[in-house]
Amino acid sequence: MDSQHRKKYWKENLKYLTILIFIWFVVSYGFGILFVDELNTIRMGGFKLGFWFAQQGSIYVFVLLIFVYVRLMNKLDKKYKLDE
Amino acid sequence: MDIQTWTFLIVGLTFALYIGIAIWTRAKSTKDFYVAGGGVSPLANGLATGADWMSAASFLGMAGIIAFSGYDGSVYLMGWTGGYVLLALLLAPYLRKFGKFTVPDFIGDRYYSNVARTVAVIAALFVSFTYVAGQMRGVGVVFSRFLDVEVNTGVYIGMAVVLFYAFLGGMKGITYTQVAQYCVLIFAFMVPAIFISLMATGNPIPQIGFGSAGEDGVYLLDKLDGLMTDLGFTAYTDGTKSTMDVFFITAALMMGTAGLPHVIIRFFTVPKVRDARKSAGYALLFIAILYTTAPAIAVFARTNLMETVQDTPYEEIPPWFTKWESTGLIAWTDKNGDGKIQYLPGSAIDGGQPQFVESRGSSGQRMISNASTSPNELYVDRDITVLANPEIANLPNWVIALVAAGGLAAALSTAAGLLLVISTSISHDLIKKQIAPDISDKKELWIARFSAMLAVIVAGYFGIHPPGFVASVVALAFGLAASSFFPAIVMGIFSKRMNREGAISGMVAGLAITCYYIARFKLGWIGNPETATEANWWWGISPEGFGTVGMLVNFLIAILVSRFTPAPPEDVQEIVENIRIPSGAGEAIGH
Incomplete structure (x- = not known):
């Protein structure tokens, strides 16, 4: 496999990683910690939104992020013919 | 049937199941023993990782920690789940592609150095021993609580069971027993949670239930906040920890999770790189079921406690109160002599546990x-x-018997995973890789079995004679994993320029500063214990959160040192190129 091909694959992978890690950071450290007081002024049913992100929402997003990553990478592997 | 009979029956049945699985999945080679032959399906590995990860502390303790700390408990919820995103995205697929048996294997080969390997082995042993001592104790405590045996007898029974399947099956036996243990523990956790949620809010899903209203139409969380502030507690949904500290603790737990050897090695057991990604997703999904239920249980339990006991005369208290009082988990002193229970902020006792006297x-x-x-x-x-x-x-x-079986499943599965890391570190990383590289596969397998046995005995010893600091050193285990393994592995994958000198000095610096801080402020071993107070913490960071600083120091020193020292050799750069490409992992597993 030529190195140009590998480099392009790696670059796309890094792009996905950056976006997903950014979301990971925002839902936990952002919504759940740094801006928790601001978000707590918004309500969702019986939950204050900041509290909900800290104890529920961030975890749901984490699970989702991994499965999105799995899908993206499976597609990427196929595109670069690196799947098995 | 009474509780005792049910408990013996259900616990006996689950133990028979674990032992049956162990006999069925005997290890025939070191590959079986270390990585379950590399043929575990992503789903099975996800289930096993869930059981491996959730310890007696997660099962019995976490809902309680959250119930009594409210918003501050979020650090554990986010910290112990968010790490899996890092694992899935930054570590697991590449380490699987690398295709060796242990974390020190990766560190040693990637940094072409036995010094790096040895630093990694020491850190792995230290982290795992700290962790496993607590688990064996946990097994004993669960036994003593549910089956009325001595804590130490419980530890012996737990040792015998773990020994049986770790000795016979290694990773293969452990993996398939963990799959069974996950099913037992999640069922045992969810059944009471669903019923309690139904009782409190009429909604069977606890995750939604604790954001709903009770019979009186008031939202449960608002009611709890009100009950607590009326009595002078901080509102449940507001924390008492500083934002800075919450941030750093959460980060330390996340990076620590991603760096824990007993979690990482689970991803060596699946056949392909894509399976490693997927099974990390399954693992987090299965963990999230318990972790999103725990905060709901916490709210139900706390509300129930405050409503039931506050200003209630002792004579009218429900029977569960007196039952748990008789086991010493509840203690009430009528300080103002009115015969009623007053539950207020502040500790009701001096010291950690109530000292009961004979009289009533x-x-x-x-x-x-x-x-x-x-x-x-x-x-x-x-x-x-x-x-x-x-x-x-x-x-x-x-159901009560089921909770006992669930607690035992949680404690045993985590203990087994940790024991495997310890035995592998000895038989593979030390003996095969450093002392006697020429031994045959068959001999190495026997050495692995005997190191597992040795590890069980040492862990059992710590379980029976817990060192005084064990309770407070979970922080240490996570701090050390965060400040040593996490940066070393991430840089090993994402930077081709990172070299031996950088990695070693980074790990040593990260470990040293984290150890120092915990010894200084948590254990009081260094410096004047009088000044080891919150006011003197660096930047207001608690010892639990200091692993994050250790990690940053590790990154910084490693990058600095590597710039002034030679780049890694060609063949190592080739390794890095290679692990970034997912195909061809199947053949890489052998040695």
Whole structure:
């Protein structure tokens, strides 16, 4: 496999990683910690939104992020013919 | 049938199941023993990782910690789940592609150095021993609570069971027993949770239930906030920790999770790179079921406690109260002599645990000798949050027995995973890789079995004679994993320029500063213990959160040193190129 091909694959992978890690950071450290007081002024049913992100929402997003990553990478592997 | 009979029956059945699986999945080669032959399906590995990860502390303790700390408990919820995103995205697929047996294998080969390998082995042993001592103790405590045996007898029984399947099956035996243990523990956790949620809010899904309203139409969380602020507690949904500290603790737990060897090695057991990604997703999904239920249980339990006991005369208290009082998990002192229970902020006792005396008080309560001067009259052990759930919800006896089996499954599965890391570190990383590289596969397998046995005995010893600091060193285990393994592995994958000198000095610096801080402020071993107070913490960061600083120091030193030292050799750069490409992992597993 030529190195140009590998480099392009790696670059796309890094792009996905950056976006997903950014979301990971925002839902936990952002919504759940740094801006928790601001978000707590918004309500969702019986939950204050900041509290909900800290104890529920961030975890749901984490699970989702991994499965999105799995899908993206499976597609990427196929595109670069690196799947098995 | 009474609770005792049910408990013996259900616990006996689950143990028979674990032992049956162990006999069925005997290891025939070192590959079986270290990585279950590399043929575990992503789903099975996800289930096994879930059981491996969730310990007695997660099962029995976490809901309690959250119930008594409210928003501050979020650090554990986010910290112990968010790490899996890092694992899935930054570590697991590449380490699987690398295709060796252990974390020190990667560190040693990637940094072409036996010094790096040895630093990694020491860190792995230290982290795992710290962790496993608590688990063996946990096994003993669960036994003593549910089966009325001595804590030490419980530890012996737990040792015998773990030894059986770790010795016979290694990773293969452990993996398939963990799959069974996950099913037992999640069922045992969810059944009472669903019933309690139904009782409190009419909604069977606890995750939604705790954001709903009770019969009186008031949202549960608002009611709890109100109950607490009326009595002078901080509102449940507001924390008492500083934002800075919450941030750093969460980060330390996340990076620590991603760096824990017993979690990482689980991803060596799947056949392909894509399976490693997927099984990390399954693992987090299965963990999230328990971790999103725990905060709901916490709210139900805390509300129930405050409503039931506040200003209630001792004579009218429900039976679960007196039952757990008789086991020493609840203690009440009638400080103002009105015969009613007052539950207020502040510790009701001096020291960690109530010291019971023989006599009974005027209301019939058990008397203690170490009541504090605080107006708070009630001591409640946090573990009660999960333990007393089935009784509070009036569930049948078999559910209580099920909770016992679940607690044991959680403790045993985590202990087994850790013991495997310890035995592999000895037989593979030290003996095969450094002392006697020429030994045959068959011999190495036997050495692995005997190191597993040795590890069980040492862990059992720590379980029976727990070193005084064990309870407080979970922080240490996560801090050390965060400040050593996480940066070294991430840089090993994402930077081709990172070299031996950088990695070693980074790990040593990260470990050293984290150890120093915990010894100084948590254990009081260094410096004047009088000044080891919150006011003197660096930047207001607690010892629990300091692993994050250790990690940053590791990154910084490693990058700095590597710039002034030669780049890694060609063949190592080739390794890095290679692990970034997912195909061809199948053949890489052998040696």
